[in-house]
Amino acid sequence: MASSTTDQPALKVAMLGCGVVGSSVATMLVENADDLAARVGARLDLIGIAVRRPERPRPDVPVDPALFTADADTLVRSADIVIEVVGGIDPARELILTAIEHGASVVTANKALLAEDGPTLYAAAADRDVDLYYEAAVAGAIPIVRPMRESLVGDDVQRVLGIVNGTTNFVLDKMDSTGAGFAETVEQAQALGYAEADPTADVEGFDAAAKAAILASLAFHTRVSSADVHREGITEVTAADVQAAREMDAVVKLLAICEVVRDEAGTPSGVSVRVHPAMVPRSHPLASVRDAYNAVFVEATAAGELMFYGKGAGGDPTSSAVLGDVVAVARHRLAGGHGPSESAYADLPVVDMGRAMTRYHISLAVADRPGVLAQVASAFAEHQVSIETVRQRVLGDGDDSRASLVIVTHLASDAALAATVQALSGLDTVDEVVSWMRVEGA
Numbered sequence: 476m477a478s479s480t481t482d483q484p485a486l487k488v489a490m491l492g493c494g495v496v497g498s499s500v501a502t503m504l505v506e507n508a509d510d511l512a513a514r515v516g517a518r519l520d521l522i523g524i525a526v527r528r529p530e531r532p533r534p535d536v537p538v539d540p541a542l543f544t545a546d547a548d549t550l551v552r553s554a555d556i557v558i559e560v561v562g563g564i565d566p567a568r569e570l571i572l573t574a575i576e577h578g579a580s581v582v583t584a585n586k587a588l589l590a591e592d593g594p595t596l597y598a599a600a601a602d603r604d605v606d607l608y609y610e611a612a613v614a615g616a617i618p619i620v621r622p623m624r625e626s627l628v629g630d631d632v633q634r635v636l637g638i639v640n641g642t643t644n645f646v647l648d649k650m651d652s653t654g655a656g657f658a659e660t661v662e663q664a665q666a667l668g669y670a671e672a673d674p675t676a677d678v679e680g681f682d683a684a685a686k687a688a689i690l691a692s693l694a695f696h697t698r699v700s701s702a703d704v705h706r707e708g709i710t711e712v713t714a715a716d717v718q719a720a721r722e723m724d725a726v727v728k729l730l731a732i733c734e735v736v737r738d739e740a741g742t743p744s745g746v747s748v749r750v751h752p753a754m755v756p757r758s759h760p761l762a763s764v765r766d767a768y769n770a771v772f773v774e775a776t777a778a779g780e781l782m783f784y785g786k787g788a789g790g791d792p793t794s795s796a797v798l799g800d801v802v803a804v805a806r807h808r809l810a811g812g813h814g815p816s817e818s819a820y821a822d823l824p825v826v827d828m829g830r831a832m833t834r835y836h837i838s839l840a841v842a843d844r845p846g847v848l849a850q851v852a853s854a855f856a857e858h859q860v861s862i863e864t865v866r867q868r869v870l871g872d873g874d875d876s877r878a879s880l881v882i883v884t885h886l887a888s889d890a891a892l893a894a895t896v897q898a899l900s901g902l903d904t905v906d907e908v909v910s911w912m913r914v915e916g917a
């Protein structure tokens with residue numbers, strides 16, 4: 476352990492929010508104060524923590540109770556560094572803008588705000604020559620924002636495939652490994668501090684969509700907001716889908732997918748950014764991401780494939796990323812200057828989901844009689860969708876006049892695949908489109 480000296484300079488740190496993440500950040504700031512001071516070259520003095528109810532006892536947070544205040548606005552005006560771990564859009568946005576206006580550098584974990592209105596905040600920070608750092612906002616403890624913004628900035632990122640929500644990965648993993656129900660596993664994720672206060676943000680894919688928007692903006696030097704992201708959550712994923720994935724040696728994951736779309740000449744003409752459940756073959760590195768872990772798989776022209784893996788949620792892992800940013804911005808303040816700002820020069824449009832190239836796994840209940848396969852195959856052909864595999868078996872319900880057909884397609888546009896599913900459901904030989912799901916990472 477380093478020991479601090481009283482003649483060391485000090486930076487005034489204010490924190491907004493003291494929930495799952497904030498209480499862990501405060502604890503680390505206090506317990507690691509000497510080491511942090513030695514690494515920064517200045518003490519990090521916690522001057523206040525803004526909370527809604529300052530009088531509430533917080534025995535788990537080892538700070539002077541007098542530091543708690545309800546007056547966030549006054550607090551941010553006198554700080555060198557503001558840590559925002561309140562979450563949500565307002566008042567977080569106003570408080571960050573006030574902090575920047577008063578010359579503070581800001582560290583935030585707030586992906587919802589950055590994905591909704593990041594450019595306003597980035598512009599304010601650039602105008603005031605201060606840092607706005609947000610490593611914790613994407614995939615918690617995993618260093619991914621800085622690698623995208625700095626380490627890979629000399630390369631061309633083509634595709635980012637991420638498991639960026641711990642709660643949904645936890646739920647899908649438990650459904651796969653234990654057969655546990657959906658509601659029960661969401662409650663467990665909340666108790667463990669992974670899920671957002673309102674788990675709708677997790678299970679409906681809003682949290683992953685915000686992270687996808689941030690990742691796509693960084694990867695492709697283009698502004699992508701959460702409203703641009705095609706989003707489907709996991710509430711419709713059934714035990715039958717998980718079983719169907721298992722039968723094709725795959726697992727169901729909620730993926731955030733960001734990729735460059737090229738025109739016929741191979742020139743980038745847009746970006747596709749989407750969040751949806753997908754079957755991932757067990758042979759793909761992302762399939763082995765279990766429990767509430769996150770991973771981001773990046774494909775870049777020169778670097779090839781990279782995978783970043785670790786804890787994406789929870790108080791301590793998220794605090795690791797927050798503290799890393801605090802040290803970085805503190806060092807910049809001492810040295811003078813700031814880190815890299817937002818880069819949106821490429822200005823590529825975000826394309827409609829229909830243009831995304833993907834593969835489908837489709838499960839049909841059909842009449843088991845001559846001509847059925849031909850009729851089904853022609854529905855695919857009419858939409859220029861090529862079939863990779865077909866598996867047929869008699870349904871095990873004692874009725875030998877019905878069969879199950881499981882079809883996996885080659886790559887096609889999502890619009891063509893969706894139109895094929897619609898055409899299949901209208902065929903008189905198809906009793907039911909039992910399920911369909913996209914297949915990624917094959």
Ligand SMILES: NC(=O)C1=CN([C@@H]2O[C@H](COP(=O)(O)OP(=O)(O)OC[C@H]3O[C@@H](n4cnc5c(N)ncnc54)[C@H](O)[C@@H]3O)[C@@H](O)[C@H]2O)C=CC1
Nearest residue numbers: 492493494495496525526527560561562584585788789793
């Ligand atoms: N919990 C996690 O695993 C992760 C959370 N994050 C992000 O970190 C941020 C904080 O998340 P949690 O700590 O989980 O949330 P939380 O709900 O546990 O804590 C939020 C805190 O902010 C306080 N607060 C709310 N409104 C306030 C206001 N108007 N003025 C002052 N204080 C106010 C609340 O009283 C509470 O102390 C969010 O942006 C979240 O998305 C990011 C990565 C992981």
Ligand SMILES: N[C@@H](CC=O)C(=O)O
Nearest residue numbers: 640641642669671788
């Ligand atoms: N609720 C989120 C927390 C981190 O961002 C998750 O489950 O991943």
Ligand code: NA
Nearest residue numbers: 610613615617
């Ligand atoms: Na991170």
